[in-house]
Amino acid sequence: METSKLVPFFQEKLCLFHLRSRKKMSVLQEMVRHLAEQKLISDGHFIMEMLKNRESLGSTGLGNGVAFPHGRSLAIKKLIVLFARSAGGIDFDSLDGKPTKIFFLILAPSDKGAEVYLALLSQLIGLVQKPAELKKLTEVTDYKSLIELLGG
Amino acid sequence: MPLKEAHRLLIALQDLDIMIKEAKDKSTSKELESLGFKLTGLEELQDARSKLAKKISPTVLQRYKKLTGRYTMAILPVTGDLCLGCFVKLPTSFFSSINRDLLQTCENCGRLLYIP
């Protein structure tokens, strides 16, 4: 998967450039609520439980200010990707203990294999490992700039 | 619309079992760890699973267990008029107003089915 292939996964209506929440669970809640408002999931509480379980397996806050909350469920019909940003950063139990500013929430169906979301995760992690790209991501406040970054 | 309680418990259990299976699976966990994820909370997941299983009736749980021994997915949603597990057409009675909200069974493969 090349970087430019990332662009189709991101929809403008699924980008939150100014997260309001300040705590780990409320950030997850804010993102899930947004997906419910957009009618992409029918049962937000159900998805929240799944994401909480995933976090208990090990924080998806990988450090360097980025987290990748993810999970698979039968309640998900097709792959959903949500981008969110918190200017101030949030304590997300990240592996390096630093505040998390960028979130890529990935939800995938469970009746298909893990390959799809693993490939996407790997591609996104590759992107944020480039310091210059990561810096730009933490500063991005509009969809056009985000897409330019992902497609670049 | 939120899922019916009986369906939602079983779906949550199956999702959790898939998560546990993935964390235990050598190639998937290796891939996740190579990406930087630390999968250290397997015990917490097992605890969450036991708690959830206690909320499900023993009869249903027994059937679920039997099915997971045979298939990857023990419970599936119905789309159209087919069982997505074995692709056999479901009887009309399946969609009757009395039955449509119940947890039903595919007469051909035995999988648990629900109408989302």
Ligand SMILES: [Zn+2]
């Ligand atoms: Zn069947």
